[in-house]
Amino acid sequence: MSFFSEALWVLLLGSLLGLELIGKVPPTLHTPLMSGANAISGITMLAALTLIIQSGDNLPLLIIGSISLGFALFNVIGGFLVTDRMLAMFSRKKTLK
Amino acid sequence: MTLIGPIKFAIDLLAVLLLALGIKGLSKVRSAREANRLAAIAMLLAAFGVLMNSQGTIGISIHSWVWIISGTLIGGLLGAITAKKVPMTAMPEIVALFNGCGGMSSLLVALGVALFPSSEGSDGVVSELVRNFSIVVSLFVGAITFSGSIVAMAKLQGWLLTPSWTQSKSRHFFNILCAVLALIGGIYLSIDGQNGLFLLVVASSFLGIGVTLPIGGADMPVVISLLNSYSGVAAAAAGFVVGSQLLIVAGAMVGAAGLILTQVMCDGMNRSLVSVLFGGALGASSVTGGGGGEYKNITSCSPEECALTLEAAERVVIVPGYGLAVAQAQHTLREVTRVLESADIEVTYAIHPVAGRMPGHMNVLLAEADVPYEQLKEMDVINPEFPATDVVLVLGANDVVNPQAKNDQTSPLYGMPVLDVQEARTVFVVKRGMSAGYSGIKNDLFDLQNTSMVFGDAKKVLGDLLVELKELGVGSKG
Numbered sequence: 001m002s003f004f005s006e007a008l009w010v011l012l013l014g015s016l017l018g019l020e021l022i023g024k025v026p027p028t029l030h031t032p033l034m035s036g037a038n039a040i041s042g043i044t045m046l047a048a049l050t051l052i053i054q055s056g057d058n059l060p061l062l063i064i065g066s067i068s069l070g071f072a073l074f075n076v077i078g079g080f081l082v083t084d085r086m087l088a089m090f091s092r093k094k095t096l097k
Numbered sequence: 098m099t100l101i102g103p104i105k106f107a108i109d110l111l112a113v114l115l116l117a118l119g120i121k122g123l124s125k126v127r128s129a130r131e132a133n134r135l136a137a138i139a140m141l142l143a144a145f146g147v148l149m150n151s152q153g154t155i156g157i158s159i160h161s162w163v164w165i166i167s168g169t170l171i172g173g174l175l176g177a178i179t180a181k182k183v184p185m186t187a188m189p190e191i192v193a194l195f196n197g198c199g200g201m202s203s204l205l206v207a208l209g210v211a212l213f214p215s216s217e218g219s220d221g222v223v224s225e226l227v228r229n230f231s232i233v234v235s236l237f238v239g240a241i242t243f244s245g246s247i248v249a250m251a252k253l254q255g256w257l258l259t260p261s262w263t264q265s266k267s268r269h270f271f272n273i274l275c276a277v278l279a280l281i282g283g284i285y286l287s288i289d290g291q292n293g294l295f296l297l298v299v300a301s302s303f304l305g306i307g308v309t310l311p312i313g314g315a316d317m318p319v320v321i322s323l324l325n326s327y328s329g330v331a332a333a334a335a336g337f338v339v340g341s342q343l344l345i346v347a348g349a350m351v352g353a354a355g356l357i358l359t360q361v362m363c364d365g366m367n368r369s370l371v372s373v374l375f376g377g378a379l380g381a382s383s384v385t386g387g388g389g390g391e392y393k394n395i396t397s398c399s400p401e402e403c404a405l406t407l408e409a410a411e412r413v414v415i416v417p418g419y420g421l422a423v424a425q426a427q428h429t430l431r432e433v434t435r436v437l438e439s440a441d442i443e444v445t446y447a448i449h450p451v452a453g454r455m456p457g458h459m460n461v462l463l464a465e466a467d468v469p470y471e472q473l474k475e476m477d478v479i480n481p482e483f484p485a486t487d488v489v490l491v492l493g494a495n496d497v498v499n500p501q502a503k504n505d506q507t508s509p510l511y512g513m514p515v516l517d518v519q520e521a522r523t524v525f526v527v528k529r530g531m532s533a534g535y536s537g538i539k540n541d542l543f544d545l546q547n548t549s550m551v552f553g554d555a556k557k558v559l560g561d562l563l564v565e566l567k568e569l570g571v572g573s574k575g
Binding site: 025041047049 | 116134161167188213336358
């Protein structure tokens, strides 16, 4: 049970950290922040990687893992790029001035 | 070889630190772009850590590499293309789509582990019951996130309408039935790790659909934000399934941060999360109490009259809203304001915190149309300036300019922060028809003496306005 109890602490502290991280967000950034946080939630790609690595020669499992990895990376790469695209438009306006 | 463990540990710690800094930085304009990159680097590091650790300890077979690389290439490439191609107006639905895929990924991991339990997730450190329970949570939340996000996207795209049965009480029975079935499936699955799997996944998927389908377009961003939070929870659950602390921290952080963001959005709209989730679409329930009544004194006018008034103005304030975003009229708007500016008319934009299709979306759209950042004024800054304003042009906004929120204590809108446009000398409201805003409440602004309605689609009206202004010779200095 040691992993489990440790993991519960991690879960608790991680949640508290998340609650504290964003207190005051200017409305301008709500959309980019949502999109960025969304990209980070694609961190589940690590689980997909682990699944593939540990599945040995089990073909159905390899395929499930690979599809899962594809979905996660679609989320991660798409999410970060689209967030950057949005934020780039803000910074361009600033440097122009 | 013995160094691999500590190095992996160090990489994980660094990745968590960077992710936290990333989320933090994303909430400040100055640091947002760097923060986004920081978070991306953290993800790369984390993936590298997993690969390095596995290669060094158990080794990664060629098979695995092939499937890792193909999954990465296909998913990554599609993601990159989607991110480059998608128009800025479609941002809410694209966030929903990405988010749904994240949920699907967690679901598939749990599915894989549940179907082939031999693939020991974490070298047996997690007791069987705990692992089964993690699988249940991951499947349940992952399925809701996926089906809910896809429905949200389809509704925002206009591919799905709101079926009438979802507005009646029967939807609650449907949802409760789905929840109960999912619970039964979940209990079965946590006990023996096999049975109930199919029931759980199908029932949770239908629950996601049943909850999201009745929600109206304007409330959808709140739902997407909430689902975003769920996908963090799903990731954390997947972390329990495969035994990864890093995944648990990151998932928990995103889940909690998403919850806060959802709350912030609700506050801006003067809605409670409960009423968004259970109140049904378009405030069908909110017409009770005050705020009703007929319009008595509507003045409508043509784009031509509007152009004449604009020509004579010195200070113009634009109030862009949901309707502008839906009509994709931000570029036409920019052309109109360019003409006005070249005639030495001062133009500013009043941005309500929830303007656009989701909070902050309007800033993105106007930035895309090359509107200078410093012309965008937030509500608290612009409100004292309305009395000194000649013309206010309201484009597809409704509830956010309703004076009832300040004047009428019986109104459901009472207390919501609004833009005081009625203080200006003349107000033009560009709107497709007399239908109410998403709150379903009459807008007293339309009845005022100094308000004129210009009926039509925002893009079309702005196009006509542009023509009229040019015919009047506005801005063409000779």
